[in-house]
Amino acid sequence: MVKKDFPSKIFVLDTSVVLYDHEAIHSFQEHYVAIPVLVLEELDNFKSGNDTRNFEARSFIRLIDIAAKDKSINDWFSIHKKSLGKIKLILSEDPKGLNAEELFGKGKFDHRILNSALVLKEENPKSKVILVSKDICLRLKAKSLNLQAEDYETGKIKNVDELYTGNTNLICNSELIDRLRKELSVDSNELTLTYTDRNHFYKFKQKNKSEIAFFDITNKRLRKVNQESVFNIKPKNAEQAFAIDALLNPAIKLVTIQGNAGTGKTLLALASALEQRKYFRQIYITRPIVPLSNKDIGFLPGDVKAKVDPYMAPIWDNLKFIKEQFAHDEKMLFKIDELIRTEKIAIAPLAFIRGRTITKIFFIVDEAQNLTPHEIKTIISRAGEHTKIVFTGDIYQIDTPYLDSESNGLSYLIENAKHHPLYAHITLKKGERSELANLATELL
Numbered sequence: 001m002v003k004k005d006f007p008s009k010i011f012v013l014d015t016s017v018v019l020y021d022h023e024a025i026h027s028f029q030e031h032y033v034a035i036p037v038l039v040l041e042e043l044d045n046f047k048s049g050n051d052t053r054n055f056e057a058r059s060f061i062r063l064i065d066i067a068a069k070d071k072s073i074n075d076w077f078s079i080h081k082k083s084l085g086k087i088k089l090i091l092s093e094d095p096k097g098l099n100a101e102e103l104f105g106k107g108k109f110d111h112r113i114l115n116s117a118l119v120l121k122e123e124n125p126k127s128k129v130i131l132v133s134k135d136i137c138l139r140l141k142a143k144s145l146n147l148q149a150e151d152y153e154t155g156k157i158k159n160v161d162e163l164y165t166g167n168t169n170l171i172c173n174s175e176l177i178d179r180l181r182k183e184l185s186v187d188s189n190e191l192t193l194t195y196t197d198r199n200h201f202y203k204f205k206q207k208n209k210s211e212i213a214f215f216d217i218t219n220k221r222l223r224k225v226n227q228e229s230v231f232n233i234k235p236k237n238a239e240q241a242f243a244i245d246a247l248l249n250p251a252i253k254l255v256t257i258q259g260n261a262g263t264g265k266t267l268l269a270l271a272s273a274l275e276q277r278k279y280f281r282q283i284y285i286t287r288p289i290v291p292l293s294n295k296d297i298g299f300l301p302g303d304v305k306a307k308v309d310p311y312m313a314p315i316w317d318n319l320k321f322i323k324e325q326f327a328h329d330e331k332m333l334f335k336i337d338e339l340i341r342t343e344k345i346a347i348a349p350l351a352f353i354r355g356r357t358i359t360k361i362f363f364i365v366d367e368a369q370n371l372t373p374h375e376i377k378t379i380i381s382r383a384g385e386h387t388k389i390v391f392t393g394d395i396y397q398i399d400t401p402y403l404d405s406e407s408n409g410l411s412y413l414i415e416n417a418k419h420h421p422l423y424a425h426i427t428l429k430k431g432e433r434s435e436l437a438n439l440a441t442e443l444l
Contacts, residue, residue: 006124006126006127007031007032007086007124007127008031008127008128009031009032009127009128009129009130010031010032010033010034010120010124010127010128010129010130011028011031011032011033011034011130011132012033012034012035012036012090012113012116012117012120012129012130012131012132013025013033013034013035013039013132013133013152014036014039014110014113014131014132014133014134014135014138015038015039015042015043015109015113016133016134016135016138016402017132017133017134017152018039018043018056018057018060019043019046019053019056019057019402020056020134020152020372020374020402020407021056021152021154021155021372021373021374022055022056022057022059022060022063022374023059023063023374024132024152024154025063025079025087026079027152027154028085029084029085030084030085031085032076032085032086032087032088032127033085033086033087034087034088034089034090034116034117034120035064035087035088035089035090036089036090036093036112036113036116036117037089037090037091037116038093038109038112038113038116039113040061040064040089041109042109043057043060043061044057044061047061049351050351051351052350052351052371052372052374052375052378055378056374063079064087067079067080067087073087073088073089074088074089074091075088076088090116090117090119090120092116092119093112093115093116093119094115094119095115095118095119095121095122096122097118097122098118098145098146099115099118100112100114100115100118100141100145101115103145104141110135110137110138110141111141113131113138114131114138114141114142114145114147117129117131117142117147118145118147121147128148129147129148130148130149130150131147131148131149131150132149132150132151132152133149133151133152134151134152134401134402134403134407135401135402139151151407152407155372155373155374155407155412156406156407157406157407157411157412157415158406160395160405160406160411163258163395163411163414163415163427164414164415164418164425165425165426165427166200166201166242166424166425166426166427167200167201167202167203167238167239167242167426167427168194168195168200168201168202168203169202169203169205170193170194170202170203170204170205171204171205171206172204172205172206173206174206174207174209176191176204176206176211177204177206177209177210177211180204180211180213180222180224181211181224184223184224185221185222185223185224186221186222187220187221187222188215188220188221188222189220191222193215193222195215196215196217196220197217197419198217198418198419198420198423199214199215199216199217199246199252199421199423199424200214200215200217201213201214201215201225201242201245201246201424201426202214202215202222203238211224212224212225212227212238212241212242213225214242214245214246214249216251217421218251218421225241225242225245226241226245227241228244230244230247230248230268230271230272230275231271231272231274231275231322231325232271232322232325232326233267233268233271233322233325235268236264236430237430239259239263239426239427239428239429239430240263240264240268240428242426243255243257243264243265243268243269243426243428244268244272246424246425246426247268247269247272247273247390248272248275248276249424250279251421251422252388252422252423252424253383253387253388253389253422253423254380254388254389254390254417254420254422254423254424255269255388255389255390255391255423255424255425255426256368256390256391256392256410256413256414256417256423256424256425256426257269257390257391257392257393257425257426257427257428258392258393258394258395258410258414258425258426258427258428259394259427259428259429260394260396260397260428260429260431261394261397261431262431263428263429263430263431264428265366265392265393265394265428266314266315266318266364266366266392267318267321267322269364269366269390269392270283270285270315270318270319270322270364271322273285273362273364273390274322274336274339274345276362277339277344277362279386280360280361280362280386280387280388281359281360281361282343282344282345282346282360282361282362283339283344283345283346283361283362283364284346284348284358284361284362284363284364285315285345285346285347285364285366286347286348286349286350286363286364286365286366287311287312287314287315287349287350287365287366287367287370288349288350288367288368288370288371288375289311289349289350289351311349312347312348312349314366315347315366316347319336319340319345319347322336323336350365350371350375350379356382357382357384358382358383358384358387358389359384359385359386359387360384360385360386360387361384361387361388362387362388362390363379363383363387363388363389363390364390364392365379365389365390365391365392366392366393367392367393367399368391368392368393368408368409368410368413369393369394369395369396369397369398369403369405369408369409369410369411370393370398370399370400370403370408371408371409371410372403372407372408372409373407373408373409373412373413374409375409376391376409376410376412376413391410391413393410395408395410395411
């Protein structure tokens with residue numbers, strides 16, 4: 001029997017995979033990939049708009065169109081000449097055996113996609129048919145029909161509980177601490193450090209002495225970190241001092257800050273941006289809009305500002321807190337208001353930056369855990385000269401149904417950028433919002 005007539009595996013992709021990564025069909029190497037025609041129908045509903053999922057939908061449709069050319073997409077065809085795998089469209093939704101619509105209900109796209117996969121399984125009894133979906137519920141329904149199902153693994157970070165934190169505690173001799181305090185920096189050749197292949201922060205301890213420092217991968221030196229206020233916001237712990245140091249360092253162009261709610265991620269990023277406002281053309285603060293209760297932004301009344309302000313409220317709250325630090329400084333309060341009025345500080349949803357040039361901008365992306373790896377890559381690739389990009393978020397607080405702590409863009413970025421000399425990361429662990437907030441984090 002010729003192997004190509006009976007592929008060992010056939011992967012069936014549902015819509016959630018395509019909207020997560022429009023290039024997903026390239027991830028299956030020599031295996032065959034089938035797309036239910038209903039996926040194209042769903043993508044047709046997503047193709048209009050400025051959101052990233054609209055971009056993913058359009059890109060996938062174009063990719064299939066270019067690959068197919070004059071071929072029949074109802075038969076197996078190669079995406080490109082060097083590809084061992086093939087792709088086709090599944091038209092049939094009428095399996096002879098188990099029927100998802102009869103079991104779970106008629107009319108739902110998910111159930112019709114399941115039927116398409118069941119038809120393919122019946123037509124290819126010698127092949128292992130696997131449904132690939134980011135939708136956990138759909139995967140469970142597939143398994144109840146004896147249909148193998150799995151998550152889309154490309155871009156997922158394994159052992160996320162061991163994700164790089166950006167800092168290390170080390171017991172050292174008192175001489176190193178004294179030298180850091182006196183000389184401010186020390187050549188790393190004289191030291192034994194945990195990480196010398198990346199920018200990294202250290203907390204050195206020796207009995208009742210301690211000091212914090214930053215290892216610079218570019219010049220291979222250990223530099224003392226000062227715990228100084230930034231725009232009247234004082235760091236309350238060593239990790240916050242590390243974050244401020246990275247945010248103020250002109251050699252670091254990309255920063256990620258990961259941590260629970262209340263650890264000060266957004267506040268520190270915003271305060272550091274304001275501290276450096278004269279070096280940037282604009283401070284741009286954004287966050288992905290994740291509607292609650294399945295209500296899209298379009299359902300809210302009012303103009304664009306009125307629609308997005310409820311989603312941007314946490315950013316405005318942080319800006320209000322910073323203004324409170326200057327309650328007795330009318331000149332500075334006026335200056336902050338002027339920055340907002342002249343849009344030197346701009347707060348807007350992420351979808352509104354598509355097509356913009358990010359040049360000489362301090363760009364803060366809040367709630368980055370709700371972005372896909374492709375969205376993260378798209379944002380960074382738009383950076384022009386003299387731009388600094390900061391991603392903040394909590395990888396354990398995902399608000400989108402098809403992402404988790406392993407597959408979100410923030411985890412992906414931390415894992416893959418950690419060795420780059422332009423990058424620094426810090427994980428904030430201690431909540432500084434209030435004792436009551438800490439209680440919720442620790443006990444509930």
